[in-house]
Amino acid sequence: MVLARAFDTKALNLQKQGRSGAFTSCKGQEGCQIPAVANLKETDWLVPSFRxxxxxxxxxxxxxxxxxxxxxxxxxxxxxxxxxxxNNLPIAIPVGTHLLHAVGISMSAKIKKESSVAMTFFGDGATSEGDFSEALNFAGVFKTPTVFVCQNNQWAISLPVSKQTASSSIAQKAIAFGFEGIQVDGNDVFAVYHATKYAVEKARSKEGNGGPTLIECVTYRMGDHSTADMASVYRPIGEAQCMEQFDPILRLEKYMKKKKMITDAEINSVEEQSKQQVEKAVEAYENIEPAPLEDIFNYTYAELTEPLKEQRDYLLALYVGEERKKNPIIEKIEGGFP
Ligand SMILES: Cc1ncc(C[n+]2csc(CCOP(=O)(O)OP(=O)(O)O)c2C)c(N)n1
Ligand SMILES: [Mg+2]
Incomplete structure (x- = not known):
């Protein structure tokens, strides 16, 4: 969790310095994620969104x-x-679409009589997408070994959860699809660990006929939605500061200190080691030759459509070919960037 926090802090700074692209911070949600995936085997599937x-x-x-x-x-x-x-799927930026992938993967495991489980993460906002209902409905009917982990961080960009749903919980939505829903304190690593362990074991078990579970981790998005957002414009003054006391890392530290499981010196050393690991990774990242420009066309379609081919050729001519020299837009862009 500390390493993830160090990575998060650095990634935000790199974006501000123009050394990286847009970024979505998971600050405050480490307690939902790490204990949950701790229950997965290598052969299980993680189907992540952008956070x-x-x-x-x-x-x-x-x-x-x-x-x-x-x-x-x-x-x-x-x-x-x-x-x-x-078995980690690539990050899914479209909200909610990957829930269907998780169900498909687990259905395939069920047909092949493999014991693997798919765990997918998504936000409170994703539960309003049609894909959410389709995925949970299919999972319920076919009893697929899927663990749906909803990180209810109270916000979907600027939309509060009170405007997202009239249900009093997200967990209860599972009842309509015919399977269990569990609500846990998402900033309590032990609660998350136990709830997800139960769901993973159930999904794997043959006697109980496996089947899915929806786990709602009640948490808080401590930062902005992304580096393209400014939460202070729409969140009540003081809300984010007030929630800092529930920071899952802080809570675990307090617990471990009280139980004399860790000292301040050990905490500092973990933080220091994490920062060093992150710095080394940044150095490696900045020394990697950038991917060729046409790569932005390369990962969506096995074969490019005609309009996309045209766009690719146009872009390459603009940036790489002879046209570049004559193009006033390029000059403007290059002259305009700091
Ligand atoms: C299908 C789709 N619609 C809209 C967006 C733009 N968008 C990106 S994140 C987001 C809100 C997601 O909220 P939530 O599901 O609560 O996840 P969180 O960002 O809080 O982790 C929206 C609307 C998108 N990426 N995909
Ligand atoms: Mg959210």
Missing amino acids: ENAALIARRMPLVNLFLYWGGDERGSHPREDRYKQ
Whole structure:
């Protein structure tokens, strides 16, 4: 959790300095993610959205890959070395679409009689998408081994959860789909660990016929929605500061100190080691040759559509070919950037 926080802080700073692209912080949500994926085996599947940096770090995604990804380089999604390869899907930016992928993957495991489980993470806002209902309905009917982890962080960009749903909880939505919903304090690592352990074991068990569970982790988005957002414009004054006392790392530290499981010196040392690890990853990231420009067309379609081919050729002519020299827009852009 401390390493994930150090990564998060650095990624935000890199974006501000123009050394990285847009970034979505998971500050305050480490307690929902790390204890949950701790219950997964290597053969299980993690199906993340854009706020699951902590979950990915816990699933051995190298930090340099995450820096690459957030720097706009799709190669970040694919760790090259086998020792880092795990069943982690790439980050899904479209809200809610990946829930269907998680259900499909777990349905496939069920058909093949494999014991793997798919765990997917999403936000409170995603529960208003049609994909959420489709995914949960299918999972309920076919009893797929899927663990749906909703991080209810109270906000979907500027929309508070009170305007997102009239239900008194997100967990209760599972009842309509015919399976269990559990609500936990998402900033309590023990509560999250136990709830997700129960759901993963249930999904894997044959006697109980496995099946899905919806877990609502009640948490708080401590930062802005993304680096393109300014939460102070729409959140009540003092709300974010007030929630700092529930920071899951702080709470775990307090608990461990009270139980004499950790000292201040050990805490400092973990923080220091994490920062050093992050700095090393940044150095590696900044020394990687940028991907070729046409790469932005390369990962969506197996074969490009005609309009996309035209756009690619136009872009390459603008930036790489002879046209570049004659193009006033390029001059303006290049002259205009600091
Ligand atoms: C299908 C789709 N619609 C809209 C967006 C723009 N968008 C990005 S994040 C977001 C809000 C998501 O809120 P929530 O599900 O609560 O997740 P959180 O950001 O709080 O983690 C929206 C509307 C998108 N990425 N995809
Ligand atoms: Mg949210």
